[in-house]
Amino acid sequence: MSGVEQAEISHQRRMDHMYRYQRHVYDLTRKYYLFGRDTLIRDLNAGAGCSVLEVGCGTGRNLALIGTCFPRARLFGLDISAEMLASAAAKLSRRGRTPAMLRVADATSFEPRLFGEPGFDRIVISYSLSMIPDWQGAIDAAIAALNPGGSLHIADFGQQERLPASFRRLLRSWLTRFHVTPRESLFEALAERARCNGAQLERRAIGRGYAWLAVYHRPSAAASARANPAAALLEDRGAAAIPA
Numbered sequence: 079m080s081g082v083e084q085a086e087i088s089h090q091r092r093m094d095h096m097y098r099y100q101r102h103v104y105d106l107t108r109k110y111y112l113f114g115r116d117t118l119i120r121d122l123n124a125g126a127g128c129s130v131l132e133v134g135c136g137t138g139r140n141l142a143l144i145g146t147c148f149p150r151a152r153l154f155g156l157d158i159s160a161e162m163l164a165s166a167a168a169k170l171s172r173r174g175r176t177p178a179m180l181r182v183a184d185a186t187s188f189e190p191r192l193f194g195e196p197g198f199d200r201i202v203i204s205y206s207l208s209m210i211p212d213w214q215g216a217i218d219a220a221i222a223a224l225n226p227g228g229s230l231h232i233a234d235f236g237q238q239e240r241l242p243a244s245f246r247r248l249l250r251s252w253l254t255r256f257h258v259t260p261r262e263s264l265f266e267a268l269a270e271r272a273r274c275n276g277a278q279l280e281r282r283a284i285g286r287g288y289a290w291l292a293v294y295h296r297p298s299a300a301a302s303a304r305a306n307p308a309a310a311l312l313e314d315r316g317a318a319a320i321p322a
């Protein structure tokens with residue numbers, strides 16, 4: 079087994095261990111400090127047939143709300159913790175809820191075909207990047223799984239940049255107990271990828287930097303073709319069909 083695989087398994091065990099009992103009080107307790115999730119969901123604008131994947135979906139709290147706000151969207155969720163997914167499965171199978179396809183998977187290495195999809199129109203990562211050791215790998219996997227014209231929506235802890243230093247210190251030491259590390263370079267990492275891929279990026283801080291929100295918009299196929307007609311031709315015909 080490779081070192082990377084070993085690290086993935088030990089992270090998976092850590093998550094399952096942490097959430098085995100916490101999952102029963104998760105929704106109740108987290109509503110007081112995971113801010114920005116409802117704003118993220120409102121902005122999804124997921125119409126009929128739109129495929130929405132949540133990476134690190136936990137108890138399915140967000141997927142349930144997405145189903146309520148956008149009842150004609152198709153819902154998918156993945157999480158590394160089978161314990162969390164047990165709660166999500168119970169919640170999303172209740173009467174009146176939009177059903178969701180759920181899979182145990184690692185955010186850094188999943189592929190859309192795990193769900194039988196070519197890609198997703200919306201991908202949500204809410205308060206999970208701060209718990210994923212290779213969080214930049216998770217961003218790359220999500221970007222790779224976006225359909226043309228699709229968008230990646232992120233909410234997570236910010237740097238509390240406009241809050242008192244004493245509050246920041248207290249929050250940080252408390253979050254560490256839950257294996258949470260706010261990603262200081264989150265916006266830079268997204269901006270770099272947007273620049274390289276010709277994507278649009280929206281970003282903002284809420285609650286004086288308590289939480290950060292970002293939306294990464296992958297260009298549509300038509301926009302990509304306008305920006306780089308040669309690359310679009312290659313994509314259309316397959317690289318081998320184009321003489322060097």
Ligand SMILES: C[S@@+](CC[C@H](N)C(=O)[O-])C[C@H]1O[C@@H](n2cnc3c(N)ncnc32)[C@H](O)[C@@H]1O
Pocket residue numbers: 089093108112115133134135136137139140156157158159162183184185186203204205206209210211
């Ligand atoms: C703080 S919870 C957030 C749950 C939900 N997204 C929300 O907003 O309430 C973080 C979730 O990320 C999951 N997670 C952590 N590392 C992961 C990984 N490498 N791949 C997939 N899920 C992961 C955890 O199991 C947990 O369910």
